Amino acid sequence: MTDEAKQMIEYILKRIRKPTLVIDEDTPLVSSGLVDSMALGEVMLTLEDLTNTRIPPGAVKPKDMDTVAKMFATAQRVGKPRK
Amino acid sequence: MVRYNNLVEALEAAPGERPFVTAWVNEDEQETVTFADFRRRARLQAGVLGASGVHSGDRVIIIMPQGIPAMTVFVGAMKLGAVPAFIAYPNDKVEPSKYRFGVAGVTANLNAKVVAIDEAFPDEMLEYVALGANTKLLRAGEGKSTSEEEEFRQTTNEGDGVAFIQHSAGTTGLQKGVALTHSAVLRQLEHLAEALKIDSTTDRIYSWLPLYHDMGLIACFMLPMAYHIPLVMQSPLDWVIHPETMLQVISEHKCTLAWLPNFAFQFVPRRTRLNRRAQYDLSSVRALINCSEPVRTSSIQEFQNAFAAIGLKAGALQSSYAMAENVFAVTQSAIDRLSGPSQIWADGRQFRNSHRIVRVAEGSTGSVCFTSSGPLLPNHEIRIVADSGVPLGEGSAGEILIKSDCLFNGYYNRADLTAKAIVDGWYHTGDLGFFAGDELYVVGRKKDLIIVGGENLYPQDIEEVAASHSAVHDGRVVAMGLYNPDLGTEEIVIVAEVESEGLLANAAEIEREIRGKVTAALGVSAGTIFLKPPKWIVKSTAGKPARSATFEKLQKEHPELNVE
Incomplete structure (x- = not known):
């Protein structure tokens, strides 16, 4: 697991206030209801920071953010380098 | 405002070359249709629906993603005198069985002739919209052919005919269909346009609000359609993942008006990085109206503090009290007042225990702060009553009863629910509030206490x-x-x-x-x-x-x- 993925997991656990929960890169987050759509906006900002990209609105659906692995794959697929 | 017989006539009167809907996805991807384009596409959809056997009076349920195609199907149905209703599009998280329950409940009650879905409607969900023997499933919204366009005869209902059905909030299977006539909707829009001092040549509405809710349907579709105001719209899902785009769209398109539920006034500032705020400009905004949830002073304050530096005018944050049963708004705060909606500080214990509003100094220990939803729209009356039905004076909170010239006639096919909701011409909202000065303060829900x-x-x-x-x-x-x-x-x-x-x-x-x-x-x-x-x-x-x-x-x- 990359450092960025670890940081993302840490961030998500903090955000959902479940520091003791164990999740890995493939734990479903959105479909399981752990991360609701209201929290996705913050997760998106963190993903952009960690990958130093800008992810265009409209290019991502909640299912693209379902696991930490999918988030990074999405950033790689649609993210644009920051100006 | 010229008096129109129905909403379609109001649309027909719009200047053809004026932009109507811009569907905004991101800075590189957006589609704008003019009023003339929109009319043409709505005619096409009327033809498609007509070819599927939809006639005047039939109900048409629309389950399509937020966008121009869904809107043209809606108007296409109205052109035939049919009665359209939007319902929520399935999202990834909805369990198919629950979705079916919701759709089946709504379609059974409306006894719909057609359920219109989009071309991309997921196949795996199709079996869950299985409908009664009389309901047809139709993929609509697209289509370039003009042959069908000519084949329908416009038979839009006149004033007292039902224009459409909007569903009042509730769990999916228990939603109540609020049937609204063209006249009621047009009267509501007239009051709203007056209260907001609408100028169709300079105003521009921004919205991410779903079309199946009254804020999205009335304020951000029927109002711009009948008053010929350009609208810039994005999908609710795109917005919630990128809340900051609201600032981007308003800046790019110089939008002047928007409606938002209370939570958004905290949600947007908290999800917009400080170092990115400066690239936006909110100086075009005349009013951002807090509506559909109890208005919280702290949320409004947070938004104001966050964005004053990028041009948000003092007093631009406004409030309104609205519900599907009254088409939309009952009150609207005074749009020109620089201080924004009024606030009242009251003793918290007296309020909780006896619903009495005893004013105290701002910020006193144990106090609660209420934000006004503004004065009543023209031709609206309100009563605040105790549980016993006895009218209450200004110092007490009670159930809000309303009477107006745009009130609904009843829940579709549900005379039982209608009889409970409208008594002697007064609609019992189930909301709790109080009146002070000439303004309404909404404080909660009666039945949840x-x-x-x-x-x-x-x-x-x-x-x-x-x-x-x-x-x-x-x-x-x-x-x-x-x-x-x-x-x-x-x-x-x-x-x-x-x-x-x-x-x-x-x-x-x-x-x-x-x-x-x-x-x-x-x-x-x-x-x-x-x-x-x-x-x-x-x-x-x-x-x-x-x-x-x-x-x-x-x-x-x-x-x-x-x-x-």
């Missing part, structure tokens, strides 16, 4: 405390009052979803901790706490836990609760 030993409690407060337990899934708590005949008063019942099913092994400990938290925070004890596995609580279409539907489910699983 829990009364324990004479102490009034709002379930939201209990839910917030219970939800703070680390084993409880964020926000998935429902609290309610249940009469306990042994005690002669209500007991607090809490239903909470745990994070994962495994945690139920520690149920006793978790219950103990939740109970301790509630007592510590509110000074009352919870009666029974039910811990349930994930996804047990019934959610409303807005995604929030639905108290009454959850309670019904609880009663089914725990018949011992049925004491009354």
